[in-house]
């Protein structure tokens with residue numbers, strides 16, 4: 242990925258950063274890079290994620306999915322990092338395999354999919370690092386029952402990706418299911434380039450080697466200076482802007498195929514940096530669409546945001562037919578791609594003209610190589626930002642309270658936290 246941080250510089254943007262301040266910050270980037278390199282070399286928890294281009298084995302993944310590679314539809318059951326990486330990859334690329342991600346426990350939505358899908362031609366991809374996540378296990382039990390009710394042997398249609406122990410590992414072993422390991426030291430939000438994200442890609446027939454090659458190419462750019470490394474330029478600039486008040490980062494990919502990448506980015510940024518009362522709030526958005534829903538706020542609302550554009554240099558195109566409507570004649574000489582490009586350029590310039598900081602992340606096109614580079618680049622940017630914030634980038638303790646209270650409310654223990662939930666103040670306003 243290439244990064245243009247020119248529109249984040251204070252001469253056109255407020256809160257902006259000066260080139261001088263970035264140059265001073267660069268000394269901290271160099272120190273942070275040394276810690277990152279050491280963490281990678283010693284395979285430390287979290288830093289190990291940045292070794293995935295060399296660690297992930299495409300042949301092992303393809304061999305494991307071979308029994309289900311002919312599936313017409315792939316039902317991935319996971320949540321957070323156990324779903325969003327796979328969804329980012331498969332939603333970005335064309336495939337004959339229909340992909341459905343059950344990453345919510347919405348009974349109507351789950352039932353509709355199970356009634357609609359050809360279960361005999363559908364494969365089940367269950368993903369959970371811990372193997373204990375309530376939503377994932379609940380959805381799996383519901384899906385398994387649906388397969389059994391339909392007389393489809395789910396054990397012949399299921400692959401499991403989980404840790405080396407836990408309920409899901411036990412279930413895979415009990416039923417002799419093909420399974421893969423979530424690599425040690427790789428938190429879910431950093432695991433897209435492991436089996437966690439690439440089993441679905443393999444079933445869909447995507448080029449796993451190209452995904453990893455794109456990630457490896459981005460890994461080669463990691464250096465001791467933000468001025469030589471696009472990922473570090475992005476991570477350092479977002480951090481510096483946050484220190485000057487840009488506590489919100491709205492990500493707008495200008496491609497429908499990259500819409501899910503904004504959801505993946507939101508978890509990566511929020512769960513990694515949101516600690517110790519620090520962190521930058523990610524907003525998942527989409528260009529050009531959200532120019533017509535959020536741009537007003539970004540250009541004229543509080544000066545507390547950074548807008549990150551993700552653009553592609555090349556894409557398939559389609560001409561806009563000429564029209565008898567005179568006022569629209571200008572469209573008839575253009576293509577949809579040219580219209581999208583003009584809309585992006587105009588929106589980027591509109592924010593710059595209003596002194597609103599924005600950064601352009603550029604991909605050549607949407608393919609496996611570029612996608613691997615984007616995933617790896619944003620992960621490396623996040624790791625760097627975490628070093629600059631001084632937070633523990635790779636843990637997420639704040640999510641545990643609600644999990645315990647959920648179990649308590651369902652009678653699964655930890656009642657005192659459930660009781661705390663039950664003591665909330667009531668102020669209901671009823672129609």
Ligand SMILES: O=P(O)(O)OC[C@H]1O[C@](O)(CO)[C@@H](O)[C@@H]1O
Nearest residue numbers: 321322323369370371374429640
């Ligand atoms: O892969 P698991 O263990 O099911 O966890 C799913 C997701 O839940 C979280 O642990 C947060 O609750 C994320 O960090 C993780 O990606």
